Amino acid sequence: MRTHTCGELRIEDTGKEVVLCGWVQRSRDLGGMVFVDLRDRYGITQLVFSDSIDEELYKKAKTLGREFVIKAKGTVVERTNKNLEISTGYIEIVSKSLEILSESENVPFTIEEETDGGEELRMKYRYLDLRRNVVQNNLIIRHHLAFEVRNFLNQFSFLEVETPVLIKSTPEGARDFLVPSRLNPGQFYALPQSPQTFKQLLMVGGIDKYFQIVKCFRDEDFRADRQPEFSQIDCEMSFVTKEKIYEIFESLVRHLFVRIKGFEPEKFYVMKYDDAIKYYGTDKPDTRFDMKFVELDKFAKGKGFKVFDDAELVVGIKIPGCADYSRKQLDSLTEWVKRPQIGAKGLVYVKINSDGTYKSSVDKFFSNEDIKEWADAFNAEEGDLLLILAGENKHTRKALGELRLEMGNRLELRDNKKYKCLWVEDFPLLEWDEETSRYYAMHHPFTTPLEEDIPKLDKDPGNVRANAYDLVINGVEIAGGSLRINNRELQSKMFEALGISKEEAEKQFGFLLNAFKYGVPPHGGIAFGFDRLCALFAGTDSIRDVIAFPKNNAGRDIMIDSPAAIDEKQLNDIKLKIDIKK
């Protein structure tokens, strides 16, 4: 139907007879000449329809509107007025025929690099938004990433194995989406939150290197930038150490950077979870910039400043070269930390003036010598600014971690072109939940405790560390994994620690416990958030930008208007009744 795409013709093609198809990006009538920018996925080519060559054709070309789909035949000629910004800008097509394949009404927003359409409108007309270069490029990056992941893992003998989508609900963990079974009335399938147990069974089955790029599902109360369905690069290996896993998946990430970005990221560091919390207040530190936490308790307490004296923790960060912050700037920072999302009670600052003196918001309570101790603890130099928070340990660290990121943003230290990759490891095995008064698995119930912590599992489960690790890039959790339990006794003990009864464990995970009777290799794995990885490579903050047909934050697909009511007959088929009052 076409001989070339709209991104293909060059000066060397001059003289060729060609047929192009595409969308009318723009059409200009210069009196006697109509110029049409014809667009497809590959580029834009200029067509010329001239009154002097074919009057009929010229008249027809004048009727073309934006987004009409046309087919045009013509000859490639060199342009007098070259456009150096596009790869086809040296040529144009002198057209000899024109077929309108499909007309278009006025589109609801402009199909341009920068569009006038708001997000809601663009989601409703996603098929039009997809025509924009920036959106197509995101899908192209996604395609290439998936392709290169497969290439790499295939080379290392990983097998891609499809695990089932219609599985069984396991109330442990997040909420499942359920699927009523018509043939088994009153029974349900569930959609997988991850293929965790299936990939472990593949290890039991001797498939010693498995991966899958796979859709997973989580019925969460929706919040910003979560999707009820999301994609994972799910991987598992047998007879493997943690170090081997780091090595292979660091190589994978390097491979992706080389193939997609054309460069390799710097060395991957390894950080203990405890250190991440201690120095960055988060388990996913953005290490593109420094500003490590410094604890000031021993200098700051006992000097009569009640806020510090009553605090479980006094901790701060050093902002290099910001001692000249104005009162207004500091007030705005104080307001910022007091916002409910951050929740600090106040902010203490210390300026290390250029003459070596100090100016702080707590001068009343602390002498110059006191403050010097703080400055020394920070290794602060003239011109630096210290920002200090105090309060309950966990909460204060979290707030300071947020402030650190905010300062990174304000000082433009979070460079989009820079990539810092970090393994965070030795996570706590269990998390205490106040509401339900029980422990939950921080990763999942199949993760091994550190060998040396196993004895603590009975009497001090909260302090047991896990063979669990996350890959963090630029402060974003890109992947997470663990070494798995491969024996029945430890697995049972783990269920016990989670307060899952023997009966319940048998009901939910009987097939896995049963499998553990028959020779289970040591195994471990990792899962990458594929949407998140795509967003990182596409340089966008929102995973919606890298999903062809995303749902909104309320889980609705506003293009197809789903979810929706169903027919009474369909409800009858699955033997269910809607009971909103419940």
Next chain:
Amino acid sequence: MRTHTCGELRIEDTGKEVVLCGWVQRSRDLGGMVFVDLRDRYGITQLVFSDSIDEELYKKAKTLGREFVIKAKGTVVERTNKNLEISTGYIEIVSKSLEILSESENVPFTIEEETDGGEELRMKYRYLDLRRNVVQNNLIIRHHLAFEVRNFLNQFSFLEVETPVLIKSTPEGARDFLVPSRLNPGQFYALPQSPQTFKQLLMVGGIDKYFQIVKCFRDEDFRADRQPEFSQIDCEMSFVTKEKIYEIFESLVRHLFVRIKGFEPEKFYVMKYDDAIKYYGTDKPDTRFDMKFVELDKFAKGKGFKVFDDAELVVGIKIPGCADYSRKQLDSLTEWVKRPQIGAKGLVYVKINSDGTYKSSVDKFFSNEDIKEWADAFNAEEGDLLLILAGENKHTRKALGELRLEMGNRLELRDNKKYKCLWVEDFPLLEWDEETSRYYAMHHPFTTPLEEDIPKLDKDPGNVRANAYDLVINGVEIAGGSLRINNRELQSKMFEALGISKEEAEKQFGFLLNAFKYGVPPHGGIAFGFDRLCALFAGTDSIRDVIAFPKNNAGRDIMIDSPAAIDEKQLNDIKLKIDIKK
């Protein structure tokens, strides 16, 4: 953890210190020496534990049972007693240490090429069945097929785009699986039967070459070898002709044959649907052997044989060289066609004897000259056997089609090593359904009618042919596709022909009709049944053999015991009540 796999060591490795991990396939104590066959995904290597080298180790080795998982260190030595049947058979490992990583109870069936486990048992313990070579090989073929499909399509600029799994129910077509939405009580998502509308919207969005290997779902009343979830290679292209689609996907199939099988199949033929029915009684003829139908009405009717006289159709096939069939053989064939699955009333035969005379089961009614006319119509030669059925047109063709396949089987003409690929095209657009007294789309409601048949759409819809095509290999439908409607008016007309009201069309497909307002390229595509394709390449008849964790014919996963009852709390969350009486 290991230095080599169990399939890797060769005579050149003699003298190396190695560490192997794997499962004990078999262990033999020859008195003072224990020989262990250690198995992993890659092969089997023999370990030797010798009393004279290390008594402790020897004693430990004696405790090893089948399917124990072990790690052994040792030295590669040349075997005196070589095993030429395995690639590692020239060497063995003289072991220096042994670690039991996981013990095993007695497995419920033998983990061997030929197992003693029945299908039900092997499904329940699928993770053990997966240890068998034959099952692993099927998964390896599946992995390679998917990998090569992606390689090929990537080369041709196809983009793999993930379409959503949580979509909207469209009662047109087969039954959807439904997913209650907790956040929108009383509303439901549906799981896709195919990404059809989404891939069409991708075409509207300018992604002119799309593909996806994707899970699809169909809530059918279960029957042999159907799975509620199955995988498709789903493809769509814009600005494309049917011929171009044939060309690209024939190349894809050729590529797969070359990469997986090491050879190319013969030329792909194109057959009209009408001819397939006329000559083979089916729309998916197995063309590995001939036996085309010959209609005998004009010779066979009006000679007083009531069965033929009353029949709408008299039609037969020629079985070369089978004139020597015994009475018993012919009776058994008659019984075979009278089985309820085939449903013929009887079978007429004609033997072309080696002396040129005829012997038939209807000699009473037909003269030698009459029969000669039949034989000539068949181009029959001495030694051939004619088998003839009569009755209602459609039913008789179908029965004869089945008989043809059965004869192909009996004469071993359906050679597993031979591959005949065939495009069947120009399917009817619509099918009349007696039960609901309306037309249904034979392919789907988005398929274009043949240009020349469009005028018939109003008054003679049953005779409108479609731009629809199937790829049939060895009598199995491997792929199917069509050119799609790309204009609003024709699409509305199509919904009308299907008896779908304007309102209903708007409710179900409004987003697509809306999209058709904004410049839609001509487009078409194809979808391969990926499970079926894998089964073809694996040389098995059942798709269950090429699925890692299949469900049984009742849609149950008997390994994890799903579907299952859910908690009352989960039901409350989604505001549903079970009402079995309904």
